[in-house]
Amino acid sequence: DADVTQTPRNRITKTGKRIMLECSQTKGHDRMYWYRQDPGLGLRLIYYSFDVKDINKGEISDGYSVSRQAQAKFSLSLESAIPNQTALYFCATSDSPGQGLNQPQHFGDGTRLSIL
Amino acid sequence: DQQVKQNSPSLSVQEGRISILNCDYTNSMFDYFLWYKKYPAEGPTFLISISSIKDKNEDGRFTVFLNKSAKHLSLHIVPSQPGDSAVYFCAASARGGAQKLVFGQGTRLTINP
Numbered sequence: 738d739a740d741v742t743q744t745p746r747n748r749i750t751k752t753g754k755r756i757m758l759e760c761s762q763t764k765g766h767d768r769m770y771w772y773r774q775d776p777g778l779g780l781r782l783i784y785y786s787f788d789v790k791d792i793n794k795g796e797i798s799d800g801y802s803v804s805r806q807a808q809a810k811f812s813l814s815l816e817s818a819i820p821n822q823t824a825l826y827f828c829a830t831s832d833s834p835g836q837g838l839n840q841p842q843h844f845g846d847g848t849r850l851s852i853l
Numbered sequence: 854d855q856q857v858k859q860n861s862p863s864l865s866v867q868e869g870r871i872s873i874l875n876c877d878y879t880n881s882m883f884d885y886f887l888w889y890k891k892y893p894a895e896g897p898t899f900l901i902s903i904s905s906i907k908d909k910n911e912d913g914r915f916t917v918f919l920n921k922s923a924k925h926l927s928l929h930i931v932p933s934q935p936g937d938s939a940v941y942f943c944a945a946s947a948r949g950g951a952q953k954l955v956f957g958q959g960t961r962l963t964i965n966p
Contacts, residue, residue: 741896768952770954772956777862777958778958779857779859779942779956779957779959780897780942780944780954780956781956782955784956785953789900794953827896829896831952834952839885839902839904839952841899842886842952844889844896844897845896846895
């Protein structure tokens with residue numbers, strides 16, 4: 738089983754609809770992240786969370802919200818989807834820095850979201 | 854403003870030869886650099902990282918070099934194998950503990966038999 742699981746893997750929906758993307762992890766990591774990938778732009782950070790009580794905006798948070806329901810779960814919502822939110826969305830997790838050393842992030846397999 | 858740049862969208866290398874992927878950055882606060890590999894329909898997979906206190910890190914066929922004065926890092930794969938064909942992303946994060954990664958645009962590497 739995958740350590741970082743994203744559902745759904747694919748979603749097609751209409752403009753104005755509310756959508757929730759879910760992420761769960763079995764790695765026991767404290768930190769979770771949501772990114773989107775657009776062609777030619779690499780991955781960009783939407784939101785991140787260091788624990789259940791902690792939510793932080795990333796580079797492109799407008800139009801999105803998140804919920805950290807438990808250490809293992811981090812969901813991303815689009816309250817009213819618009820076509821330019823069509824993208825590939827990735828969830829990632831990481832351990833907290835150990836002795837000041839950064840830790841790599843580990844990614845799920847992504848959700849391909851199309852908004853018509 | 855693209856803080857991390859991979860200027861080559863694609864690279865083609867013969868099997869058995871060395872593959873060199875390049876990455877430039879502009880933010881002098883970056884102190885941790887990573888390379889990820891991505892196959893179609895999968896998420897990025899962590900490959901190798903380097904801290905700014907080092908100039909080289911090696912793991913099997915993969916070596917990452919960091920030139921802080923030039924704000925440049927490179928990934929060397931030797932020898933290249935067909936399974937190395939993928940998109941490679943470099944990423945960087947700055948001091949401060951947030952571990953927010955800034956990604957380059959990616960380079961598609963194709964290994965030809």
